[in-house]
Amino acid sequence: MTVEFPTRKGTLIAVDDVSFDLQPGEILGVVGESGAGKSMTGYAIIGLLDRPGRIAGGRIELDGERIDNLPPEKMRRFRGRRIGAIFQDPLTSLNPLLRISDQIIETIRTHMDMDERQARARTLELLNEVGIPAAAERMDEYPHQFSGGMRQRIVIALALAANPQLIIADEPTTALDVSIQAQIIRLLKRLCKDHDTAIMLITHDMGVIAEAADRVAVMYAGRIVELGPVRDVIKDAKHPYTKGLMDSIPAIGQDVRVLAQIKGAMPRLNAIPPGCSFNPRCPQAMDRCRVERPELITQGASAVACWLFAEEEAGVGVA
Amino acid sequence: MIALIIRRLIQSIVVMLTVALIAFTLFRFVGDPVAQMVGQDTSLEDRAQLRERLGLNDPVPLQFARYVGNTVKGNFGISYRIGRPVGALLAERLPATLELSFVAALFALLVGIPMGIYTALHPERWLSKAFLTISLIGISLPTFLIGILLILLFGVVLGWLPTFGRGAVVDLGFWTTGLLSVSGWKSILMPAFTLGMFQLTLIMRLVRSEMLEVLRTDFIKFARARGLTPRAVHFGHALKNTLVPVITITGLQLGGIIAFAIITETVFQWPGMGLLFLQAIQFADIPVMSSYLVLIALFFVIINLIVDILYHVVDPRLRIERQVGAGQ
Structure with missing residues (x-):
């Protein structure tokens, strides 16, 4: 899939030929720096790209059905019903002027054939499920009467309201403090298992990925540079960028004076270098990296977009 | 509360x-x-x-x-100019001004809010652009000029509407109303339009900018991500959140309409308080001037009180702060 933004100064490619799949009940972590295209990928999937952004190429399928070219009204029915979303900031995700119950009931009744009473019963069920204490008494309160962590639980209940197959969780824990983060991650994992829902977990926090995800896709400058099972990627990162990311996480018990960091900054969208977009910052860059762009190359259970792994591939006879 | x-x-x-x-x-x-x-x-x-x-x-x-x-006690003294109690003078004139003001305000709200919503939801359509252009004219043309142009067109050239006065009024004992007769309605159209035009453009532009602001917020994005219908998103979620500033401005403007109906009343020779006040100034009729001042202040105070109460009805966050404040 490719997402581009036509601007006056030329077309910016925010997501460049990104491809991945998700199984029911699986959590796929998508990690990368700000501006790497993680959220953009998520918005593209639920069909909520801000204008003038648009999907320029590729396809999105849900359950074998192509959904990226649906008419807006049909896509709207998909949102919430088949694909749920959780956003970063629970403090701003809920309408401050409407009761919690009204917002959830509204969502349920939009997608499911229920009357007010049934929807209310389901609302209570959902709130209990996401762990709102005294949900029956509190469901008619307003968002500002809940703490940040509680509000994120309500947001999750809203995303679950119509029982979607896929949930796009865009930085669901970033705005929360650490102890609440762990609770929310645990909640997401449990819900994912109980409902057999696939979750696309977008974050820049490797710790969250390690905790929650089954597989992880590392994004850099709009492309996936490494995609594989979490264990492999964390323990044995292959792409120099992923390695750099891992090295920059301080380990407990290790006396580090200076944190390792990757030199330089991610290129802006209008100045992506030719060849591998990471080459100017890569410690292992070769001549080929500056000219030719690497595609994903299978490496065991993972796939890596890096020329360092090209030889073996060439030996097997695949270009 | x-x-x-x-x-x-x-x-x-x-x-x-x-x-x-x-x-x-x-x-x-x-x-x-x-x-x-x-x-x-x-x-x-x-x-x-x-x-x-x-x-x-x-x-x-x-x-x-x-x-x-x-x-x-309602004893405002005796007018120097007319020699009658100011209280009685004001009571005679008050219904005319209030009717004119409320019709103008209602017109401004009923037309301005939908126009604001429309221009915010469909910023690219030519009708929105037309609305915005017209509103620019409405906001920059002085009231009296609009009034005079209207008189020229509908009163003189077309002869459809009366150019001055209130038309036939019905006396209800405590209140004389022009809203129960056809000629009364015909008479109020032009003054009310003139008086409401500026407010209309103001309200339209306010609703539009507030709505655009709200449509960018996360909770609207989240409402869309939940697949709510555009209708529910725009009217159930976005519109309610634009109301607080709209109530504020409308309240202030309503006071303004009543107080500054003077010009419109002069142009259309509308027998309201504004006209009375203007004549009072010419003759240095102090009791009338001072009573007018007090009365207008009273209107502002009452309207502000209503606005404050409305805030609390619309925005639950204010209600809670109140409770917390009372508990301390």
Whole structure:
């Protein structure tokens, strides 16, 4: 899939030929720096790209059905019903002027054939499920009467309201403090298992990925540079960028004076270098990296977009 | 809620007393009232007697207290120009001004809010652009010019609408209304349009910018991500959140409409308080001027009180703060 933004100064490619799949009940972590295209990928999937952004190429399928070219009204029915979303900031995700119950009931009744009473019963069920204490008494309160962590639980209940197959969780824990983060991650994992829902977990926090995800896709400058099972990627990162990311996480018990960091900054969208977009910052860059762009190359259970792994591939006879 | 109303009422009383003080000092600033009331050849003894009778020799605070007392009782004094009680004059004129103001405000709201919503939801359509262009004209043309142009077109050239007055009025005993007769409605159309035009453009632009602002917020994005219908997103979620500033401005503007209906009333010779006030200024008719001042202040205070209460109805966050405040 490719997402581009036509601007006056030329077309910016925010997501460049990104491809991945998700199984029911699986959590796929998508990690990368700000501006790497993680959220953009998520918005593209639920069909909520801000204008003038648009999907320029590729396809999105849900359950074998192509959904990226649906008419807006049909896509709207998909949102919430088949694909749920959780956003970063629970403090701003809920309408401050409407009761919690009204917002959830509204969502349920939009997608499911229920009357007010049934929807209310389901609302209570959902709130209990996401762990709102005294949900029956509190469901008619307003968002500002809940703490940040509680509000994120309500947001999750809203995303679950119509029982979607896929949930796009865009930085669901970033705005929360650490102890609440762990609770929310645990909640997401449990819900994912109980409902057999696939979750696309977008974050820049490797710790969250390690905790929650089954597989992880590392994004850099709009492309996936490494995609594989979490264990492999964390323990044995292959792409120099992923390695750099891992090295920059301080380990407990290790006396580090200076944190390792990757030199330089991610290129802006209008100045992506030719060849591998990471080459100017890569410690292992070769001549080929500056000219030719690497595609994903299978490496065991993972796939890596890096020329360092090209030889073996060439030996097997695949270009 | 009740605590809020009581607190606001106390504040309102302070405001009203301040305005009354200003209105009271009007009498002193424009010269000796006795000199204005009597003829040139009145003897000094007569003047002194009148001064004594009017209580002008009493200490100023006592005079102010008497003034406030009289005003509260609805005794606004006697007009220098017409020689009738100001209270009765105002009571005669009040319905005309209030009717004009409310029709104008209603027109501004009923047309301005939908136009604002439309231009915010469909910013690219040519109709939105047309609305915005027209609103620019409406906001920049002076009121009297619009009024005169309307008179020229509908009154003189087409001859459809009367150019002055209220038309036939029905006396309900406590209130004379022009809204129960056809000629009354015909008469109010042009003045109300003239008076409401500026407010309409203001409200439209306010609703539009607030709505655009709200549509960018996360909770709207989240509402969309939940697959709610565009109707539910726009009217259930976005519109409600634009209401608070709209209520504020509308409240302030309604006060403004009543107070500044003067120009429109003059253009259309509308027999309201504005016209009365204007004539009072020409003749230095202090009792009328000061009473008008007090009355308009009263309207502003009442409207603000209603606006404050409406805030609390619309925005639950304010209700809670109140409870917390009361608990402390």
